[in-house]
Every structure is written in C-alpha cells, then in structure tokens.
Amino acid sequence: MTKQEDKGIIGNKTGKVYYPTIGLEIHAEMKTQTKMFCRCKNDPFNSEPNTHICPVCTGQPGALPFVNKQAVKNVMRVGVALGSSLADFSEFDRKNYFYPDIPKAYQISQYQYPLVSGGSLVGVELERIHMEEDTATSIHKTNYSLVDFNRSSVPLMELVTMPVIHSADKAIEFARELQLLLRTLGVSDANLEKGEMRIEANISVSTNGHFDGDFSKLGTKTEVKNLNSFKVVGQAIDFEVARHIAILEGESDGELIQETRGWDENKQATFSQRSKETADDYRYFPDPDIPKYRFSDLPEFSVDVLKESLPELPWEKRERYKVAYGIKNEDIDFYLQNPKFGEIFDEAVNELSSDVEYKKLSNYISSDLAGLQKNEVGDLSNVVGTELAVIVQMINRGELSSRGAKDLLLEMYKNGGKAEQIANEKGLIQKSDPEELKRVIEQIILDNPKQVGEYKDGAEKLLQYFVGQGMKATKGSANPSILAELFREGLK
Amino acid sequence: MVDIDLQDLTIREAHKALKAGEYSVRDLVDAYLANIEKDNKKGKGINAYLHLFTDIDERVEIAQKMFAEGSATELTGIPVGLKAIIAKKGQITNASSKILEHYKATYSATVVEKLEKQGVIFLGSTNTDEFAMGASTENSAFGVTKNPVDTSRIAGGSSGGSVAAVAANMCLVALGTDTGGSIREPASFCGVVGMRPTYGAVSRYGAMPMGSSFDQISPTAKTVEDVQIVFEAMRGTDDYDMTVLPEDTWQKDNTKDKYKIAIPRSLIDGSSDEVKAVFNSFVEKIRTEGYDVEDINIPILKEVLAIYYILIPAEVSSNLARYDGMRYGSKVDGDNLWDTYKKTRGQGFGDEVKRRIMLGTYVLSAGYADKYYEKALALREELKSELAKVYEKYDFILTPTAPVVAPKIGSMEGDPLTEYLMDIFTVTANTAQTCAISIPAKVCEGKLPVGVQFMSAQENDDALLDIAKKLGR
Amino acid sequence: MSDIKITKGQVEYLASLAQLELTRQEMEKFASQLTSILQYVNRIKDVELSDDVQRNFNNVNTFRNDDNPHKAGEHRDAILEAMPETKDNLLVVKKILNN
Missing domain, CATH: 1.10.8 (Helicase, Ruva Protein; domain 3)
Incomplete structure (x- = not known):
C-alpha cells in the first residue's frame, strides 16, 4: 500500500486507488448541576453506587421526565460556536430498546428535529448535534453484571459529522478541537478516560473518490466503538482502513459487512462485536411526556443572546x-x-x-x-x-x-x-549604575596589575576574568554586560 | 357503631357532620370498611378492591387531628378509593398485573400527595383492567369487578373497581384514570358520575401510563358536586409533569346561562335500542327545559376509534417496556439475560396487554410507521381542528356514554374488537385531549343504568361541570 | 382491507422486538386477532388529510431550572428495596453479553 495523503491509497495488487471516508459520532456528557430529566445531582463519578437516583432516572412506574433548561442551552451554545443553525421547532423522541442500563427500556433522544444542524469544525462539516440522556453504568463480573444508576439520565449531547474525513490524523484533530471547545465553553469536562467524551468512527473505503453527497458511492461501512483515547482513535481508523483495503484487494480472507466493531488494545486490532439477535428497529416516536419547543418564542435561546454568552473560542x-x-x-x-x-x-x-x-x-x-x-x-x-x-x-x-x-x-x-x-x-537586582560599578572596577584594576598588563598586551579574553571578578565583588548583583563595557573603557 | 346513611352521602354533608361532631372520621371510615368487609365475606363479592392500605389508622388519626386543630378542609377524613395504577408510597400498587403483583410504590403520585395533604383517607387499591387496558375489568389478573346493580354483569372498565366501589358504598368518591373512557363507561354502567378532565388539567406523575398523551386521572362519585370538589383539589401545575397546562389558562370563567348543544346523530345510530331510547328521552327532556339542541354531522368522529387504536398501542408498547423484572416487579429467571426478559414479560403480562404491545410494536416498526402511526398522528390533529370548529358554535357535544348497557360477564371473551367498539363515544375526548363527563340519565325502575356524555373544548371543564350539575344530581 | 394479514412469523418478530415469550397457541391467536384489528384500523388509509391543519400547541417551551438538586440518597432506600436482587447497593442482573 502506498499512501498519497488525501489523494487516496493505491492497492498493492490491483493498483486501484482507495479513498478512506470517515465520519465521527461523538457523545459528551454535559456539565450541569442536575440530571437531564430529574433533579438528581449530575455527579456520576464521585459518589457511592446508586446515590443520585430517583423514581424518574430508575424508570419507576408512573414517573415522568422534566427537561433541564441549562442542558438544552449548553448544546445550543456549542451549536452557536460552531456556526450551526439552531432549531426553531424541536422535540424529544423515544428510542426503544431493551438493556439493563436503560431503565425505561427507551432512551429519550432526538430523531427528526435535533437542536442543532450543520456548522463545521477544523474544516469538517457537521450533520447535527442532538440532546439525549446517558445510560446507567454496568459492571461486568464473571457470572453476573451490576448496574449503577448514578449516571442514568445525565445530559448527553451527540454530535455527528458528515462523512468528510479522510485520515486518522484529521479525525484526531477534529476530536481534540471539539474537546477543547467543550472545555472552553464550560459545558463538559470531556475526559475520554472517564467516558465523559466518547468517540465512535464510521469507516469505509471506496474507489469512487471522496464523498460528494451521494451515500451510495461510499463503500461498506463499519462502526468502531469504545475508543477511549485519541491515540486509539487513530490506531483503530488506520487498522480498519487497512483491513478494508486488504479485503477489497483480495489480500485477506475476511468479509466486509456493515457491522459494529470494538478495539482490542492487546491485539492492536478491531474485532467484530457479535451482531444482535434481531435487527435494530428502535421505533422512534415523539415522547408524549414532553411538550414541543418553539425556540423563536424564547429570546434567551436566540443566536444573538447565545453568542454573547460565549467566551473567546x-x-x-x-x-x-x-x-x-x-x-x-x-x-x-x-x-x-x-x-x-x-x-x-x-x-x-x-x-x-x-x-x-x-x-x-x-x-x-x-x-x-x-x-x-x-x-x-x-x-x-x-x-x-x-x-x-x-x-x-x-x-x-x-x-x-x-x-x-x-x-x-x-x-x-x-x-x-x-x-x-x-x-x-533577596538582593537579586543587578547593579547597572555605572558610577557605583566604576569604583568596584577601579579597585579590581588596582588589585590585578599582572592581568591588566597581559590584557593590554593583547590577551583580550582576560576581559571575562575581570567580569568574573566584578561579579564576585558585587556578589552577582552586577549586570555582566555593563561590567564588560566598563572594564573595556577602564583598561584602555 | 354509628349508623351513617352512606347511600346518599355527599362530601359536603359528610364534612358538615364531621365538623359538627355527629360522627368521627373513624366512624365514617369504619362504615365504609364494614361494607367492604361484608362484601368480601360473601365470597362472591363485587371485587372492587384488590387490597386495603396498611396506613388507614394513621391517616384517620391525622384527619381527626386536623378537625381538632381547625385545619380541616372539605376533603379531610373523606374515604377515597384509589385505582391500582396510581402510586401510593409503600403500598402495593400492582396495576392488576402479575408482573407487579407485590410491587410497593417507591413514591406517591402527585394527586395522592395533594389529597393526603388535605386529610383524605385512601382506603385501598381498586381493581382495574391490567394496566388500564380494557373496558370491563375482565382483563384484571385478579378477577373481574362485578356490577353492583346486577352482579351477573361487568362493572365496566378500566376503572371498574373505583366506580363499583362508589356505587356500592365502599368509598365516598374514588380516583380512576380515563384514557379512552375508563372512568365514564363504568360510571354509565353503574349509574354514577365520572369526569375526564382536559388533558393537562391534572398531573399524571405517579399514574402508570397507558397512553401518555391520552391519560388523565379522573374522579368518580355519585354527584357532580363531589366530582368537582375532587377535581378542583387535584388540578394544577406540578414540578414533576411537563404536560400539565400552564396555570394562567385556567383563569377564565367559561360558564354561561344558556348553552348550545350538538348531537352527532349518525354516530349514535349504531347503539342498542335500549340505549337509544333512554338517550332520546333525555334529549327530549332537556329540549323541553329550553336547551338549544341541534343534530350535526362530524364525519371524522367515525374514524376516531381507528386513530385511537393505532396511537394507543404505539404508546403502550413503549410505556410498558420498563416492566422487565430488572429493577422491580416479578422476575422470572431464564437461562440468560434475554431469556429472563422474555420469560418475565411473557408470563407477567396478560393477553390484552401483550396484544396491545405487539400491535404498537407493529405500527411503529420500520416500514409500517408511515402507514399507521404517522397517519394516525396527522388525523389526530385533524380531529382537534375539526372539533375546535364545532366548539366555536356549540358549547357541548352530547352522546350516550356507551353504545350498550353493561354486558354480561364473559360475553366479550376472545373478541377484543367488540370490546374496543364500546369506546366509540368516549375515545373522542381523549384523542382530542378535551374534557368530558358521564352522568346517569333517568332510568325506569328495574332497568340497567344508561349514562349520557357531555364533551367540551379544552380547558372548558368548569362549563362542563356546570351543565352536568344543572342536568344531573 | 383483506390484503392485511399478520403471519405467525411476523408475530414472532414482534414478540422478539418486545421481549415477550409466547406459546405456540398464543402466536396463532395473536396472528388472527392482530389481523382483524389491523383490518379495522386500516380504514384511516382512505381518510384524506386537509392541507390547512395547523398544529395547535397549547403547551410549549416547558423547562425546569437547573437547580435544587435532590438530597444525595433521598430516594435510594425505597428504590433499592424494590429491586429483586442487589449487591453492595448495586442492582444484580444476569450477565450482560453483547446481545
């Protein structure tokens, strides 16, 4: 394989040019005082298990969500910073699926009407940013699993880029810059190790050139999840691109199918995460527990007002x-x-x-x-x-x-x-007063007749010796360049 | 024991007597408890209550103290039945479902808190169709509730336990919920009053949802006045329910001296002769009393049942997903996690619940959502807009509450569609998120009760109660 | 209308999406019942939508402020008590595999 930067990668066997296409999906936990839909404290990392829980975030029968304004505003501020368009109409949807870390068996998210659309960062165009709630945390033991709901319903933003990234380096640059932005805005601590920021990469290669808006021209896409450092993001992308090309070139027996893959740190390779029993069919529909939004009726959500709230980006x-x-x-x-x-x-x-x-x-x-x-x-x-x-x-x-x-x-x-x-x-002031230093110099000249003679005979490097004496005499407080100047004068 | 005439007792009369010390809160509560016990002893009682609450004695003391301290309100010491889908902290709240058979609510519903603050005594959990799905209480996992007027017949549902408890003097008033007629239809069958408030009038926090955009906690009592007292005590915004309408919309007074009433005549033609006869004589009576009544045609009304039975299962399929045996409820362990999910839900839910979950899963699933869910959602908006036009001209739409009198127990078994069709008149108010009330029409001695339903526009609840008071008891 | 027919296979698929274990009899019963219900509700396909329906939102823009957090552990005991199985205040479930 020969890399040609953005110009694609030439296959060893066939000589075809392969263009990698990468899109990122990045989740970030929003820093708020309370959770997204209830008044439990948003403090999942510093507490005993199941401390910040209530009927709402544990999905008790009959409990209802109530939207946290600050969380919504945080996402809108990110949108304004990225030059995106902010939704006028917006709503929350239910994404239905079963999992022990999803207490309602649906996650409240956004489907058709995300808060934020478009915009760009480091030249990478964005598709959308929407608001949702985080899942609970699972701890896996040998024979069973444990669930902690402290993180359940913590506000989460999901940012999706367009498939316009062509290298691991660019993907890392994007992710780093986003992290910096989130921290600058104070909306998220965005630590990857803590899972406050989570990166997923959608990777495909195609011989049809770069993405031009026609998704059908892209190759088979794999999604790599759980990338918990920038380094791993880069490694996983490079690995996947090489794996795709090797398969397409016939150099490897693997099969290229649309699937979710994980990253194996020990093997330094991606691996297939077993496909689910049933196809994903999340049956999204607008959450009837949450009234709609018309942001044009709310001055505090206008672009101008939000822009004013931004720090220097x-x-x-x-x-x-x-x-x-x-x-x-x-x-x-x-x-x-x-x-x-x-x-x-x-x-x-x-x-x-x-x-x-x-x-x-x-x-x-x-x-x-x-x-x-x-x-x-x-x-x-x-x-x-x-x-x-x-x-x-x-x-x-x-x-x-x-x-x-x-x-x-x-x-x-x-x-x-x-x-x-x-x-x-501390006596750190350098003595630069020529009058004061002159007396010191005169004394040194008087005390060192031998060296004075040699200097005058042409041993100019002795100037350093005199300066050294001068520093000694002033206990280091003299400015050496001024000393040198004065000695040069005095020894003429 | 003090002899109290429960048959004609109202909240105001009871309050007067309690305040005057004619009898104590204990006496009043004991009178109702005695009726419940008597019914249970018969062995084949009407089965209105699933179980009594364990804190009645404490609550009685609190209420009695409120009278002693002078802080009592009209509702202090009033014995109330609570539908088994409304959460009361520490008490079993099982929605008449095996999946929650022993579940103790971890918090109290907003309405429970509000009423208990006024000193209400909740006596126990009343029977319902499982998770309120049904019009008969035959879908309860713990047996049908029989109609106190004729125990060979159903009390109706889903709030059948609450309504039957009121009719059989096992509580003074009761709370139910109304998602498609669940308070009004049993009220019609049992000859009492049931009011479904405008969507967003009362907080739903703590009421296990069936259709989140349809449900309202709803009062039932023997008189409109009692229903109104309870409604007024429950309504209002809540920090735990975003769908409650803002307070300022309720400031206006919509009551009038003279009301205009519309009857969607063609929709009523399909009702039983018995119901039509009672309804027609009721209409004649109010005409002669000077009410302005007109027959009109509202074509979309005949589509509402279809809209309802698409949107409701959709919301049900999602609302009931949380009952998975993980965090609470009756878990059935399987070989692995997914097997546990499937067994817990497969064995924990009854037929009607499973049917609606699957129906809802179908209408929301990829490839079908456009055809069913999206279309039904659009038609719902169309219905709201059509009704808004009607309510510009008329104050109320009047229909029978149900197309039939209370059916025999077991007569609808295995035929869900027939049971769904009983909701033909009631689902309109829920689908349009408006208010409605069922009051008993005058019936000749020896006949089964028939209710008439007044529907009105959103937030027109006070006018609705006003006409019901003028025409009912 | 009669073109709608829910097969046993579809019932099986729906049951797996909804995590419901059904017996063979239940599958057959539900296939026929769902078919008749869907045949009835499918009547809405013939209802035409008007162009001028405006969605009327009488309740929009509802929020709560990000303040007054619950006291730590305020609801913990009641919720943990309702759990079928716990260990060190954590919920125990069967081992979570990647589906």
Missing part, C-alpha cells in the same frame, strides 16, 4: 496570540490546553508593549513556570500576571539576570508577593 484565541503577539505555535497550544497559564499570559501581556517582551514572557510561562508547576511545591495562583510582566520588564532593563529571574519566579510560585520587593529582599 479556541480558534479566536489562537488567531489573537498569533497576530497580536507573534508567539510560538507550541506556546499557543500550551495556553489553549492549559487555560490557567493562558490567563496568566493574558494578564501579563497587557502590561507589555514589544514583541521581544511578549516572546520573553511566553517563554517564562511555557517553560519556566510550567516546569515549576511540574517539579516544585507551590501554587500557580500565587503568580500574578501583572507581576510576571514586571519581571520581564526588569530583565529587559537589565535589572535582573536570567538566573535571578528564575530564583524570583520560584519564590513567587512558592510564596507569592511583588516582583520588585522580592528582588530587593
């Missing part, structure tokens, strides 16, 4: 950092992934005015401060952005050596405080 932030401050891409990513550091940068950068300062600031945050957080005991909240700006300015004025800056930063990280005060107390 990841791509907006990226653009700002690039254009206004010209900082490194790695630093930009670091701030997006670590918003606390980003906040410190934003606070500090306001006090600064030149590209040199911006870069120096970013460097101190992304390498030094980040290093402190990793290796030292302290608190990031001790570090105030405006004080960090002062440090950068002191360095630029030559008042602080890079060694001194590191010491100052450590002190600040551990105990907080004002930059200048710490520098003074």
Whole structure:
C-alpha cells in the first residue's frame, strides 16, 4: 500500500486507488448541576453506587421526565460556536430498546428535529448535534453484571459529522478541537478516560473518490466503538482502513459487512462485536411526556443572546496570540490546553508593549513556570500576571539576570508577593549604575596589575576574568554586560 | 357503631357532620370498611378492591387531628378509593398485573400527595383492567369487578373497581384514570358520575401510563358536586409533569346561562335500542327545559376509534417496556439475560396487554410507521381542528356514554374488537385531549343504568361541570 | 382491507422486538386477532388529510431550572428495596453479553 495523503491509497495488487471516508459520532456528557430529566445531582463519578437516583432516572412506574433548561442551552451554545443553525421547532423522541442500563427500556433522544444542524469544525462539516440522556453504568463480573444508576439520565449531547474525513490524523484533530471547545465553553469536562467524551468512527473505503453527497458511492461501512483515547482513535481508523483495503484487494480472507466493531488494545486490532439477535428497529416516536419547543418564542435561546454568552473560542484565541503577539505555535497550544497559564499570559501581556517582551514572557510561562508547576511545591495562583510582566520588564532593563529571574519566579510560585520587593529582599537586582560599578572596577584594576598588563598586551579574553571578578565583588548583583563595557573603557 | 346513611352521602354533608361532631372520621371510615368487609365475606363479592392500605389508622388519626386543630378542609377524613395504577408510597400498587403483583410504590403520585395533604383517607387499591387496558375489568389478573346493580354483569372498565366501589358504598368518591373512557363507561354502567378532565388539567406523575398523551386521572362519585370538589383539589401545575397546562389558562370563567348543544346523530345510530331510547328521552327532556339542541354531522368522529387504536398501542408498547423484572416487579429467571426478559414479560403480562404491545410494536416498526402511526398522528390533529370548529358554535357535544348497557360477564371473551367498539363515544375526548363527563340519565325502575356524555373544548371543564350539575344530581 | 394479514412469523418478530415469550397457541391467536384489528384500523388509509391543519400547541417551551438538586440518597432506600436482587447497593442482573 502506498499512501498519497488525501489523494487516496493505491492497492498493492490491483493498483486501484482507495479513498478512506470517515465520519465521527461523538457523545459528551454535559456539565450541569442536575440530571437531564430529574433533579438528581449530575455527579456520576464521585459518589457511592446508586446515590443520585430517583423514581424518574430508575424508570419507576408512573414517573415522568422534566427537561433541564441549562442542558438544552449548553448544546445550543456549542451549536452557536460552531456556526450551526439552531432549531426553531424541536422535540424529544423515544428510542426503544431493551438493556439493563436503560431503565425505561427507551432512551429519550432526538430523531427528526435535533437542536442543532450543520456548522463545521477544523474544516469538517457537521450533520447535527442532538440532546439525549446517558445510560446507567454496568459492571461486568464473571457470572453476573451490576448496574449503577448514578449516571442514568445525565445530559448527553451527540454530535455527528458528515462523512468528510479522510485520515486518522484529521479525525484526531477534529476530536481534540471539539474537546477543547467543550472545555472552553464550560459545558463538559470531556475526559475520554472517564467516558465523559466518547468517540465512535464510521469507516469505509471506496474507489469512487471522496464523498460528494451521494451515500451510495461510499463503500461498506463499519462502526468502531469504545475508543477511549485519541491515540486509539487513530490506531483503530488506520487498522480498519487497512483491513478494508486488504479485503477489497483480495489480500485477506475476511468479509466486509456493515457491522459494529470494538478495539482490542492487546491485539492492536478491531474485532467484530457479535451482531444482535434481531435487527435494530428502535421505533422512534415523539415522547408524549414532553411538550414541543418553539425556540423563536424564547429570546434567551436566540443566536444573538447565545453568542454573547460565549467566551473567546479556541480558534479566536489562537488567531489573537498569533497576530497580536507573534508567539510560538507550541506556546499557543500550551495556553489553549492549559487555560490557567493562558490567563496568566493574558494578564501579563497587557502590561507589555514589544514583541521581544511578549516572546520573553511566553517563554517564562511555557517553560519556566510550567516546569515549576511540574517539579516544585507551590501554587500557580500565587503568580500574578501583572507581576510576571514586571519581571520581564526588569530583565529587559537589565535589572535582573536570567538566573535571578528564575530564583524570583520560584519564590513567587512558592510564596507569592511583588516582583520588585522580592528582588530587593533577596538582593537579586543587578547593579547597572555605572558610577557605583566604576569604583568596584577601579579597585579590581588596582588589585590585578599582572592581568591588566597581559590584557593590554593583547590577551583580550582576560576581559571575562575581570567580569568574573566584578561579579564576585558585587556578589552577582552586577549586570555582566555593563561590567564588560566598563572594564573595556577602564583598561584602555 | 354509628349508623351513617352512606347511600346518599355527599362530601359536603359528610364534612358538615364531621365538623359538627355527629360522627368521627373513624366512624365514617369504619362504615365504609364494614361494607367492604361484608362484601368480601360473601365470597362472591363485587371485587372492587384488590387490597386495603396498611396506613388507614394513621391517616384517620391525622384527619381527626386536623378537625381538632381547625385545619380541616372539605376533603379531610373523606374515604377515597384509589385505582391500582396510581402510586401510593409503600403500598402495593400492582396495576392488576402479575408482573407487579407485590410491587410497593417507591413514591406517591402527585394527586395522592395533594389529597393526603388535605386529610383524605385512601382506603385501598381498586381493581382495574391490567394496566388500564380494557373496558370491563375482565382483563384484571385478579378477577373481574362485578356490577353492583346486577352482579351477573361487568362493572365496566378500566376503572371498574373505583366506580363499583362508589356505587356500592365502599368509598365516598374514588380516583380512576380515563384514557379512552375508563372512568365514564363504568360510571354509565353503574349509574354514577365520572369526569375526564382536559388533558393537562391534572398531573399524571405517579399514574402508570397507558397512553401518555391520552391519560388523565379522573374522579368518580355519585354527584357532580363531589366530582368537582375532587377535581378542583387535584388540578394544577406540578414540578414533576411537563404536560400539565400552564396555570394562567385556567383563569377564565367559561360558564354561561344558556348553552348550545350538538348531537352527532349518525354516530349514535349504531347503539342498542335500549340505549337509544333512554338517550332520546333525555334529549327530549332537556329540549323541553329550553336547551338549544341541534343534530350535526362530524364525519371524522367515525374514524376516531381507528386513530385511537393505532396511537394507543404505539404508546403502550413503549410505556410498558420498563416492566422487565430488572429493577422491580416479578422476575422470572431464564437461562440468560434475554431469556429472563422474555420469560418475565411473557408470563407477567396478560393477553390484552401483550396484544396491545405487539400491535404498537407493529405500527411503529420500520416500514409500517408511515402507514399507521404517522397517519394516525396527522388525523389526530385533524380531529382537534375539526372539533375546535364545532366548539366555536356549540358549547357541548352530547352522546350516550356507551353504545350498550353493561354486558354480561364473559360475553366479550376472545373478541377484543367488540370490546374496543364500546369506546366509540368516549375515545373522542381523549384523542382530542378535551374534557368530558358521564352522568346517569333517568332510568325506569328495574332497568340497567344508561349514562349520557357531555364533551367540551379544552380547558372548558368548569362549563362542563356546570351543565352536568344543572342536568344531573 | 383483506390484503392485511399478520403471519405467525411476523408475530414472532414482534414478540422478539418486545421481549415477550409466547406459546405456540398464543402466536396463532395473536396472528388472527392482530389481523382483524389491523383490518379495522386500516380504514384511516382512505381518510384524506386537509392541507390547512395547523398544529395547535397549547403547551410549549416547558423547562425546569437547573437547580435544587435532590438530597444525595433521598430516594435510594425505597428504590433499592424494590429491586429483586442487589449487591453492595448495586442492582444484580444476569450477565450482560453483547446481545
């Protein structure tokens, strides 16, 4: 197989060009105080089993759902951020199927009228985003299974992309960016390991070129579920694409059928999840327990109002950092992934005015401060952005050596405080006053007649020796470049 | 024991007597309990109650205390029957189904909480067709409820236990539910009053749903006034039911001095001669009393039964899916998980329930949903719109409540369609989500009761009760 | 109308979707009963829909606010007590296999 980026993959045997097509379905648990349809606390991870349960989320006879406004709003905010269209009319439907983690034997979801349609992210078009409820959690033992309803009916959004992704890398980029967006909006913690964000990939390969809106031109689709890290998303997609092509090329005996597959971490391979006894027939119909929605009657759900509620979005932030401050891409990513550091940068950068300062600031945050957080005991909240700006300015004025800056930063990280005060107390201020330093220099010249003679005879590298003496005499508080300058003058 | 005449007792009279201390709450409750016990002892009683509640004594004390403290309301101490699909916390609420035979409700329905706050005494769980599916209570897993007027006949259903308990002086008033006529049809058969409120008037929280968009908890009593008192106490918005209509829609007063009444004559032609005779004389009587009555034709009404028997099974198939023996109820263990599901549900449900579940599964399944479910849903909107036009001109539509008098027990066995056809007049109000009431028409001595039904527009419940009071008891 | 006929095979399929174990007699009985009910309700296929029916929503846009959570464990005991089998406050069911 030869990879040609987006141009398809050439089969070894036949020389045909295969185009992988990938669509993603991503579920994310919404961060709210209460569950989707009842007032149980939405806190599935930090509680004893079956603590946050009630008649509604355990499907007791006669219990009815009541829709949580904030959960709906969260999904609409995601839609506004993605430039999607928001539904005017919407309703909830029942998806009917039996499973021990589905207490009503139907899941309340949305079918014909999702809250959000269209939009795009990192160039990938979206089909829809709808709102539903999460299932309970099952724990599998050797001879039986256990069910915990703490997660039952936690609000869940499901995002479906169009089948327009052609590589594992793009799929990962999309998923990462979505995770970042959900966190930025504060609507979901979106941890993959915890299952707060769940990724399913629909994969097919075809010799008919890329998807052009005609689904019949796509190849046989397999759906890979339970991908619990970005890495696995990539591995599973690559594996499936290769498996499909190998079958189509006749290099492998496997059969290509529409099915659901799982990922085997040990074998590093996908495997068929046994097809169900009966065909999927979910018998969707509008949930008669939930009245309809006409969002045009609700000003708080208008695009304008929702837009105003949005914070700076990841791509907006990226653009700002690039254009206004010209900082490194790695630093930009670091701030997006670590918003606390980003906040410190934003606070500090306001006090600064030149590209040199911006870069120096970013460097101190992304390498030094980040290093402190990793290796030292302290608190990031001790570090105030405006004080960090002062440090950068002191360095630029030559008042602080890079060694001194590191010491100052450590002190600040551990105990907080004002930059200048710490520098003074710790004697970290570099002596740059030529008048004051002149006396030191004169003394050193008097004390070192031999070296002075050699220097004057042309041993210019001895300048470093004099600077070293000067640093010693000032206990490191002198600015070495100024010292050098002054020695050069004094030894003429 | 104090001798209390239960036959003609009303809530207001009982309240007056309780307040005046003529008898105590204990006396009143004991009078009804004695009737229940007497009926049970006969061995072939009417079977109105499945079982009595275990907290009656506590409730009696609370009610008596309310009188002592002066916080009693009209409903304090009133003995009430509760249909076995309405949840009362800690009490067996089994919907007359084997699948829930020993299920103790884990919470109380909103109406139960509301009424208990007023000091009502719920005496026990009344018989019903299994999960309210039926018009006879013959579909109860625990035996049919007999008609107190003629015990060889059915009391009707599905709220047959509640209605028979009222008719046989085993409670003063009772709560049932009405999904397609379940309070009105037995009221007609047993000669009492049954009111189905506008959909969304009363919270459904805690009433095991049959058809979620059709069900309403509904009161039955001997007088319209008693029905109204209970209805007023139950209605109103609820933090646990989104389908309750907003409070402000109920502010208006729809009662009038003079009402216009429409009769869909052609629909009534198919009724039994006995019913037609009683109905026609009732119409003559109110004409002579000066009511403006007109025959009209509403073509869509003859389609309603078909619409109803598509939409209802659809909702049933989903609403009853949760009874799977996993989290509660009677589990039948099988070889594996799926076998357990199938055995639990196969053995736990009776025929009518299984029939409707399968019918509903069929009309919702891929390839058939358009033809049946979607079309029926569209026709439901058409019905609402047609009726809205009728109600612009007329205040009420008047029909018999049922096309026949109470049938003999067992006469409809194995023929579900015949039983469905008994709902011909009642399903309209449910399908259109409007209100309706059945009141007894005057019947000659020795004859079986026949009820007449007034239907009205959504949220016109007060006018409905107004005319029923003027024409009924 | 007579073109509608529910076969035993269809009854079997419906029963499996609805997780109902049926006896052979039940299947036969239900096949014939469902056939006659469907033949009756199928009358709606001849009813024409008007074009101008407006859906009248007298109850729309109902929400609750995301506040006042239940106290932790408030409903737990009653619900756990109703469960046929529990272990360490978890519901026990037969081993869940992938269908």
